Amino acid sequence: MSNGEVLIKLSRAQALVLFEWLATLESQPPPFKHPAEEHVLWKIAGQLESILVEPFERNYDELLSQAREAVESGQ
Numbered sequence: 459m460s461n462g463e464v465l466i467k468l469s470r471a472q473a474l475v476l477f478e479w480l481a482t483l484e485s486q487p488p489p490f491k492h493p494a495e496e497h498v499l500w501k502i503a504g505q506l507e508s509i510l511v512e513p514f515e516r517n518y519d520e521l522l523s524q525a526r527e528a529v530e531s532g533q
């Protein structure tokens with residue numbers, strides 16, 4: 459931890475599952491207690507979007523399914 463920043467490590471599968479979940483929140487956002495909570499979630503979503511290539515692949519649904527299975531099985 460330096461410069462007041464926190465580094466969170468995720469597997470690629472975890473990142474993809476999180477990205478997809480955050481994307482679903484766009485249509486039905488949860489009740490935020492403070493505007494900062496929403497800001498943080500969308501910042502994370504933007505960072506994931508800039509890193510992940512899977513959402514642009516033709517077989518995204520299959521890749522997401524595989525990622526979900528990997529996360530669920532603890533991989």
